[in-house]
């Protein structure tokens with residue numbers, strides 16, 4: 067009889083487990099609120115974009131997007147746990163639910179957006195792929211790279227652009243695949259490869275950390291479009307909206323001249339859009355399921371886009387990147403957020 | 408009639424357990440089915456594509472370490488085969504090297520020389536107790552510290568060693584080389600028969616023949632003879648430093664060498680222990696008896712001890728081969744393009760078919776493991792007591 071009994075038990079268990087698996091996935095926003103912190107997928111370490119500083123605190127312009135979302139949801143930008151992801155596993159980590167959003171210099175492409183079940187909510191850095199070589203090789207153009215060994219991070223758009231570029235120009239190369247940026251740096255500096263290729267921003271960030279940055283040049287050719295931006299899982303539009311508008315709030319903040327220093331003052335502004343953004347005119351928070359001061363919290367705790375840029379990667383940092391394409395549309399760039407109304 | 412059938416099922420031990428087993432298997436199948444369905448549903452809901460059609464789209468990335476031609480326009484399926492062959496290559500080379508090293512160290516550990524014995528002991532204890540991943544990374548870092556490509560270290564002006572690998576001439580087979588190759592095969596087959604013949608002669612007459620020397624000579628000199636008869640149909644393509652890299656010849660990459668050293672040096676430590684215990688397991692009397700028969704000590708090892716020890720050694724050796732093969736998936740740590748690295752990683756990243764790809768990769772490893780076990784079992788049977796003494 068015990069056998070039959072155990073049989074029934076296993077039957078029940080089977081049904082139980084399968085219904086548990088079938089159970090619906092709650093909304094990410096609720097999940098994050100219940101957990102009390104945001105799980106944000108970051109780099110394994112790329113200075114200026116996402117890396118822990120000397121005190122172990124994560125910093126960078128990608129990290130600031132995570133912080134903005136935490137500020138919007140909790141009113142506290144520090145309520146974030148960063149999960150380092152390699153370029154190869156980042157989408158799997160997002161899909162498995164281990165993180166709520168991915169903010170890690172990830173290029174928005176059709177297949178990622180559509181086929182991988184992701185949703186890109188915007189662009190926080192317009193980039194393109196470049197090549198870095200050591201100066202003493204005497205190379206001045208990417209067209210002279212035939213036969214070179216190239217360090218390349220696996221699972222990136224840059225890996226595929228590289229293949230296309232060499233093929234299109236009838237050149238050959240040896241690909242030296244690496245998992246992370248630091249492995250790439252090590253292999254490149256050891257001379258395992260002649261060239262390191264990735265997003266130009268990544269090259270500048272890497273180079274800034276080399277023993278002698280001036281010994282390396284980034285070649286003039288930019289071979290691709292790399293719009294980098296935060297992504298969430300497909301199918302949860304409410305959550306996507308929150309992340310999208312957290313980023314937009316930073317950009318609009320810059321447009322309107324609101325920064326972490328003057329945000330309180332600006333509450334007394336007579337520009338209606340400023341008043342809507344800062345929640346003085348109520349109602350916009352509720353549309354997103356947030357409190358009315360969500361954007362105020364972002365701008366006071368994280369700052370606007372320009373503050374974030376200047377602090378982490380701008381001309382006054384070792385990484386020394388000009389705004390270029392990433393300037394506001396009215397300053398000659400292409401950074402542009404939809405209107406806040 | 409009906410009640411008696413039910414009765415029989417419930418009270419008859421045999422039919423009841425049959426029923427229970429069928430039900431359990433059925434439920435298990437149902438369970439798997441439900442999971443599969445639910446997964447498919449969830450994937451669809453999240454907008455993740457699924458299915459195996461991705462195998463036929465082009466991979467888009469290049470693989471430099473490969474045994475068959477591959478370009479970025481080839482399919483993910485071909486990338487799978489490139490990775491599979493790389494996995495098999497490291498597994499086969501690793502197992503061979505680990506076995507040779509393991510047997511040597513195992514025998515040295517039993518030697519009477521204090522210094523050798525203890526060096527072997529330290530080696531075994533060190534390598535067994537440090538994670539193999541760290542060892543792989545260690546050897547790879549050492550290899551990366553070899554001279555840079557422009558200062559590649561020449562060996563006899565034919566081979567060049569650098570941190571981009573060992574460059575060596577590659578053979579170019581010209582017309583007529585196949586004859587040389589066939590002559591070698593025929594020579595090998597001939598020596599097998601010769602060995603049998605001489606053995607049986609030895610059993611009849613008691614005369615010993617230097618079989619090993621005769622056969623080695625045949626195997627070495629036959630192809631050489633034919634090589635000259637055919638007018639030296641072999642040339643070499645020498646590597647030359649041109650631009651960024653060596654052109655021509657062939658190369659063994661540091662990623663491969665790092666894996667090879669890491670895996671085989673680690674596994675050899677375990678193999679040496681099984682070899683040692685296998686030798687110890689042969690009773691002392693065997694050695695003493697052969698000594699009193701006046702056998703040379705090298706003969707005692709080869710003819711008396713090792714054949715008996717093999718019976719004890721083979722089963723654990725099999726599991727070491729399995730370990731080595733599975734550990735070869737650590738290739739991702741240093742960029743060795745094995746199955747997990749390319750197909751299981753980059754293809755997965757691009758296509759998002761995590762479940763499909765993992766399933767394929769797991770089934771592949773399972774099949775490789777089963778094939779290894781199977782062949783080792785067959786070999787194991789052949790070295791066991793035949794009982795016809």
Ligand SMILES: N[C@@H](CCC(=O)N[C@@H](CS)C(=O)NCC(=O)O)C(=O)O
Pocket residue numbers: 108109110111112151152153170171172173174219221222223224245246247248264265267268269292294
């Ligand atoms: N934008 C490209 C490349 C992204 C990427 O992985 N870049 C590297 C090099 S800049 C990186 O962020 N590495 C940091 C890390 O390994 O954590 C993509 O989305 O595929």
